[in-house]
Amino acid sequence: MAAFADPADPAVVGGAAGTKAPKGAQYTVLTSGSTGLPKAVAVGQTALGALLTWYRELTGLGPGDRHSLLIGVAFDPHLMELWAALSSGAALVVAPEAVRWDPVALTDWWRAAGITVGVLPTPLAEPVLDRPWPGGLPLRHLVVGGDRLRRAPGPDVTATVHNAYGPAEATVVTTVHSMAPGADHGTGAPPIGRPIPGAIVLVTDENGRPLPRGEAGELRIGGQGLAIGYLDAGLTAERFVSAPDEVDGTDRVYRTGDRVLMRPDGVLEFLGRLDDQVKVSGVRIEPAEVEAALERDPRVRRAAVVARPAPAGGGAPVLAFVQPAAGGGPVDAAPLLDAVRPWLPEQAVPSVLRLVDAFPLDANGKIDRAALLKAEETAAQQDGQGGPEEATPTERTVLRLCRELLGRTGLTLADNLLDAGGTSVTAARLLAALEEECGVRLRAPLLLRQPDLRAVARLIDERRPAAD
Structure with missing residues (x-):
């Protein structure tokens, strides 16, 4: 999925037929984004250099460290693993395939291999952080990213955990929220933090005008880490736009399509995708806000909310899928829905709540909401028909x-x-x-x-x- 370009030969990588990497491209990476259609992002040397400089300073990476190499080259955070370690003199230790997706085996390997700094995609980091933290781990810094982190690390975690946010179009990381070991970081989803050095973030209205702190809007990114653009010039013109006149330090900004809020202290809260919004009885519903309300309950580990077209007989189309927390006690639908009513408009209270042991994930490790909706529709069609009788x-x-x-x-x-x-x-x-x-x-x-x-x-x- 990722291809590296020789800046002297812009024809070595391409997206659609006839396209070439723009001049100055250090690498290109394919990203599907919210549409599911592959888009080739070209990133320049200055942007990559800024990322690596920030990462080395964040972690204090140096010759005495042992950095894990766990993420595949199709996922651009591997750039931090590979090049930050090699450019700082740290040892780069390749994770065996057998430990990559096993939380217990992974932490055992960290200890045995003496790993001091690592990067994990969120779907793997969550089960690692949810388990009791093993003693004796040399890990000092753990950077987590790629999806919304639903829980802050507990007080037994002995590494500093960095919740990183950033699209490929802004060179992997734009903002970060660091959580020191031994502190109480609450039970909800941690924020995505403040911009890293050289990054510029704006919260804008639908016309691209900056909003004051405390108002939710679209996140737009500019500054040193901004990508050159897509290999598709038309798509570049659509998503990489001119910065507002009152913003200094950047001529262009990338429209992320993510909905965020900047708190009075300058910290960003992630609220969801703009294209996930739905209207129910004339009221705009934010699935991420419904999920956050459900996750306030200590018995809920994770929630996913999807909407379906209203049935012929009417009724709210909001469906909630809940993964119970380990040891959190039984989860009953009616009391849980009653508990979220004070936090939500009545139209946003789910009409159906299903318990799941785990969520279907897409190729990027994110919850596949389309699969959840399809499974619910199939189950409704098959309701009452019974199923095969398994032997054991x-x-x-x-x-x-x-x-x-x-x-x-x-x-x-x-x-x-x-x-x-x-x-x-x-x-x-x-x-x-x-x-x-x-x-x-x-x-x-x-x-x-x-x-x-x-x-x-x-x-x-x-x-x-x-x-x-």
């Missing part, structure tokens, strides 16, 4: 977890996890869910090698303690 309790558990994780209610025990759309991210989520429900911990490569889900269940039964 373990098979029923495996099938249920995989259906919920992939958003495919038609999945059978004869299906293969990879063929059904599973990825290494899916495997990580499934491993954690299976360990919690079955008491057996498997490795991701072993899980993905099984020919079908029935074999997965058999593997779990074979590894159960004899007392079971």
Whole structure:
């Protein structure tokens, strides 16, 4: 997914047929954004250099450090892993494939490999931070990014955790919120913080005019980290626009499409995507705000809210999917919905609430809301029809977890996890869910090698303690 360009030969990379990387491009990376259509972003040397300088200073990276190399080259945060370590004299330690998506194996590897600085995509960081923090880890700094972080690290986490935000169009990181170890950072989603050196952030109205602090609007980014643009000139003109006259230090800004609010202290709160907004009975609904209201409850680990077209008989189209917190007690739909009513307009209170053990994820590790909606519609169509009778309790558990994780209610025990759309991210989520429900911990490569889900269940039964 990522391709590096030789600035002396702009024809070595291309997007659509006939396009070339613009002059001065240091690398290009494909990003799907919210539309799902690939877009090739060209980034210059100055922007990449500014990112690496900031990252080295943030972490104090130097010859005495051991930095993990865990993220694949299709995801641009790997630039911090690779080039920051090599340019600072730190050792670069490649993570074995077996530990990449297993929270327990990963932290064990951190300790054994002496990792002091690391980067994790949010979907993997969350299960790592949710577990009791292992003692004796040498890790000093952990940078997390790629999706909304739903929980701040607990007081037992001994590393400084940096919640980073930034699109590929602004060279990986634009803002960061750092959380020191041992402090109480609350239970809600942490903010995305303040701009890194050289970055300029604006909160604007629909016409691109800057808004005062305390008002929500679209985030636009300018400054040193701004990309050259897309390989598609038309798309560049649409998303990279002139900066407002009253803004100094940047001629252009990138329209992120993200809705944010700048607090009085200058810290940015992420509120969701502008294109996720829906109207219900004339009231504009922000799915991210509904999710935040649900996540206030300590029994809720994570929530995802989607909207569907109103049925012929009327009724609110807001659906909520909730992943219960480990050890948080039973979650009953009616009391939970009653608890969020004081925080939401009545039209935003979900009409349906479903409990899930894990969420289906897209290729970038983000919650696949389209899959959730499709699964709900399929379940509604099949309601009352019953399903296949699985032979063993373990098979029923495996099938249920995989259906919920992939958003495919038609999945059978004869299906293969990879063929059904599973990825290494899916495997990580499934491993954690299976360990919690079955008491057996498997490795991701072993899980993905099984020919079908029935074999997965058999593997779990074979590894159960004899007392079971």
